[in-house]
Structures are given as structure tokens and as C-alpha cells.
Amino acid sequence: MAARSRAMVVVALAALPLAACTPPGDAPAAAVADFYTAVADGDGAAACADLTPAVVATVEEEAGSSCADALTTGELGDDLQDRAQGTTAPRVRVAGRQAQAVLGTDTVFLTRSGSGWLITAAGCTPRPERPYDCEVEA
Template sequence: MWAGLQVGLAVAVLCGCSSLSDREDAVAAAARAFEADLARQDNAALCGALAPGTREELEDSSKTGCQQAIGDSDLPAAADVRRVDVYGRQARAVLDSDTLFLSAFPDGWKITAAGCDPQPRKPYKCVVKGA
């Protein structure tokens, strides 16, 4: 029995498993940090919070560097996280005036789309998004 418990604990540690509540808290913290960086107009921090594919798409579509592109993106300011939904390594953070989509990476949750508005019977329309 002790060996089985040790193996189970080792697997949990190695896979980085955490409770749903812990993941929801981490997503909410990433969303709040992104919004705080947006309020401070800290474009370097905003770019650092983007998932690699989202950053690449932003730079490619704007034909400028990330910091310039994110500064010109007209993202809505939000303050309060109202709901977080986590689906495995993907998440959605619904804020008072924005919706963010995130993915889990080895160094934490990263923004895959921001400035997103729901569209009736269609996917969200997002100001910043990955390819």
C-alpha cells in the first residue's frame, strides 16, 4: 500500500497536477496581472504575458514589434474577474468588460486571445488572438 501511495504522489508531482481551484486561481491571477499591465500601459509586460503564437500573430498582422502592436491594439480595460472556466490546459476568464482566453505553459498561464466579445452563434471576436 505504501509503495502505491508513493507512486501516486510521484506521478502527481511529475505531471504538475493541481486541483481545479488552484488552476482557476492561477488563471484569475494571470488575467488580473494582464489587466494591471494594460492599465499601466506596460507594453513589455503585456507582450511577456502573451502565448508565443499570439505574440507572433500580433507582430505578423501589424508588421511591427509586439510592444508597438499591443500599444496600438485598443484593448478594453477591465478590472474585475467575474468568472473563470478551466478545461484542461485551456481557460477562459470573463471580466467586467473583456474576455481573455489562456493556455497553460511550463512558465504559467499565457494569454492566447484578449479583447474578446461573444458573437451570437459564432466564435468570439477578439482584438488580439493567435493564429
């Protein structure tokens, strides 16, 4: 099943170029693709590497286990696996050092960190006139 999930993520996001002079939304989209590919592969360590340190700390505190275990096991791991299987090419909006990627099954928030992008919240569901409800956040 992990290979099938990975294939779906790769196919959905394969058209995203990673060249240095790409549109501003491509780099955040690539970070989201990396995250969900790692989730689909069951590679919690790689998925955690795509998160900000504050998010990693919160995930570990709430789960009572390592970030890698939390993202790949239990309720959170199951939820992220489900979301990984339904990803589509994201619609990305960039505003300065922040970005939002809306996929078919998720909304992900990111921040620029050095020369790349890290996830500040994932597994987010919109709620009318209220903040998003996110499974993974600081």
C-alpha cells in the same frame, strides 16, 4: 490616467491569492490581472510576456510593429486600454490545460504553459452562435 487604470485593475482583482494550493481558476485569473495591469501601465513588454509566442508573432505581423508597441498604441492599444479600465474580478472556467476568464469588458482565453498560464486570445467579444471576435489572437 495609467495610475487610475492600474488601481482599478488591482482593486478589481486584489482578492486573488497566488498561493500554490489555490483553486484552479486563481492562476489564470492572476495571469489576466498581470496582462491588464501591464496594459493599463503602458508596459507593452510585460503585457506581451503574458501572451503565447504564436499570439506575439501574429500581433507583430498584423501590426507591422513590435508586440509591445502594438499593445500600447494605435487602435489596438486604445481598445485594450478601454477594456483594462472596465475589468472586474473574472469568472474563470478551467478545462484541463485551457481556461476562459470572463471579465466585465472582456473575455480572455488561456493555456497552461509549464507551471503558469499564457493568454491565447484577449479583447474577445461574444457573438451569438459564432466564435468570439478577438482583437488579440494567433
